[in-house]
Amino acid sequence: MTTHKRFKQSLIFTAITLASLTTVGCATQVAPGKYVDGVHQVQAKGKKSQIVLEVKVEQGNIVDIKTQSHNETESLFLNAERLLAKVLKNNGHEGIDAVSGATYSSNGILKAVNKLPRANGIQPEYVAVGSKEASGDDDFKLKWSIQPQLGLISGDYYYEEARFRQGHKGSMTVVTNSANKDDVILAEFNESGRPNYYTRLYQDVPKRMSEYNFTMGKKKGTAWVQSALTMEKLMMDKDQLIFEPNPNHDPKLANKLKEPNRLRYLGIDIVAGASNSIQQSMIPLTAKIYDQIQTQGTHYKFYQHAEKVLDSKGKWTGITGMLRIVVDTNTKQIAKAQFDEIFADEKAQIADASMKKYYRQSKYDSINYVEPARIGFNVMFDALNEHLKAGGSLFDINDLPATGDSGSYAATGFTKRSSSWDLYLKHADILYKQMRADGVIVEHKRPATK
Template sequence: MKYGKTFRLSLVCSALAVSAFALSGCASFDAPKGKYEDGTHLVSGKGKKGDIQLEVKVENGNIIAVKTLAHKETESLFLNAERLLPEILKNNGHEGIDAISGATYSSNGILKAVNDVPRADGSKPAFEPVGARSASDKKEFKLKWSIQPQLGVVKGEYFYEEARFRQGHMGSMLIVTDSQNARDVLLAEFNESGRPNYYTRLYQDVPKRMSEYNFSMGEKKGTAWVQSSLTMEKLMMDQDKLTFELNPDFDPKLKNKLAEPNRLKYLGVDVVAGASNSVEQSMIPLTAKINDRIQTKGSDQLFYQLAEKLKDDKGRWTGITAMLRLVVDKNSKTITHAYYDEIFADNKQQIRDPSLKGFYRQSKYQSIYYSEPSRIGFNVMMDGLAEHLKAGGSLFEINDLPATGDTGSYAATGFTKRSDAWDNYLSLAEKLYNEMRSDGVIKAHANAPKA
């Protein structure tokens, strides 16, 4: 059996080598000249289970053959990752090549090894791990936007409205104002979930703000839905205004037309095209309702938010920001709303884990494709937390919630290990709880760490 496996692997390597040599002519023709040092080079890069060793042949500065000498990866995954070899040949190097989905670590081991092939000019560029290729990576969008939350603590009067509009989409508007100055808008945030009967099943009931929806829309229309929201929100916070006079120069015929670079006029401000219906039919009416409440009744609830960048054991930002929001009733001092999320950086390069790079400008809760390693949905975990807290549960007694422990039996329980997100949550919960206790706005919670 051992001989048979070795023989089969030899056939696979031989087949890849033949494929590689077949492509070498194309690589020599298209690739830059003199990039690498001529010769046969033995290089290695770390995969998931150990070093991946490659043999790379270079002639006239161009890679003409690559074959695997040894590895310790799962065989089926590594065979998938070896699909990169012809790409490396054609590209004459690893630059600009993303990892194969499902074999991210093995792919990065191969690419890292190629990065170590000696350069003709003596340089040795640092290797940056890459993420898996995905539908959202088909093209680089010229438009940029940021979904990063404000770091530190945000607290104030809480106002929230939601309502369905336009065939059933659910729009929601969150406004937080300074408790000492109702005219000071501290936070404005609009979101929208696709209607339950949305023609694209993938986006039915999916929040748009921090999901793949923006990339899908950007690819089709050249602009992302969230940009309209961000433009309006920034205006509200910068000018401390929630309502705006109609712009007399606005031409309705320009709606969703890119008359200026990705912008159009609406209500006296520049709004990114692509979500004007959401702005007109949902965001503006909901904000108007909130503005009326601020002017008349005020709020009987307080909003507290804490956001912090998650660091690795060397103190470096992982490219993920943790955020906890709590809303409390002023009279009962109990939690009425809770939301915990982990938000990915705006750029792939800032995300250290190569398997997560494809989720940039998204969050774990709102992403469609993100899979929590604990083998249960991140949104399921955090929906459980929200219900637990609304029912009067302690911020710190969470052992009955999903993925809070190790079971070792995926088939029996639906998850195999404790999610790291719970430790991140507890860290923020302790800090935010102490802030709220200091302000005297929340009742004591069982098992709270001592301040």
């Protein structure tokens, strides 16, 4: 009897234990994708602030997720924000680790996702996660700077461009000290995607200050521009324009770069993100320029003025204005002009919240930048370039796009004057005075004031 009673109690205990385990399993193993349809705002604490997400759910599945607001350290949050794509793909936060170096922000994002209302009514408890990601192919570190040298610089101008590998167009600008041809004061490489590029978004688009570095760079673990900047700094620091390539380089590898195939110049290891561009375009173009410097020289002069745009209180807006002018000293006419407005390297430095997404880009190169004047920023200043090359005045811009209020977008293609023209005129006045003082340009008439 006693033995039977103990056996019965044992069966009851086992049944209770199994039931308890089953209950716990049901509470924690929520089927993914079973969310309440609609657009939800969810939030959770990161390291410094509440992270607010907007999540769209259709048929129980997450179809869109984006950050609404946060006040985390910008560089860390940018890394943590990569988890949004994983949450979308995974249809939930379960099984996703934190990003190394941004653990608190990562957990804030994942905890917010955990607060999405579930179709079964269960709200599982969030369990904080650590980082299991090692630095590797998915480690995309945003470190480069595209800010121009402030103030005025001038010198002898050299430029080469050519298409290479499947039709990409590389271009190289070199400016040397007019008093010392061996003193390199500016070296700048750019590249435009080939016209038949497999990603239509980047066909014929300049890479240096566009979104290319953020999207395509992720596939390579680094931004394209970082390699170019490394080489440019080397050229200016060492006043050197020709190099011996890595003796281990194997051209048969083409795009399939391996460690021995990485470029090395004077001990500088060029990252693989743009080593083909460096090797097949930048170095050959620079070598041509070097030969020209040493032989025939140039009759073109380069002038650049860059200045931070300040608000009414004298605080930087996060935008830097820059005007470049190339003058043919034989004719004293403008051969090329380029005006651009360059966004700060960090989102936090840009005052206008709507412009923060364009950080490390410029208005001219950005694909997604929307010019308030209702006409492309590049269209405006391409027209300026053609106007000046044809002998037009630096200051007579009234017939150029978006220089006045038309009042009819349908009829003219724009509705109001672009504030960029006023900024351009300020830079033009500074460069014009210097060029006239140097005796390299003819007089440019100013339009009569009304």
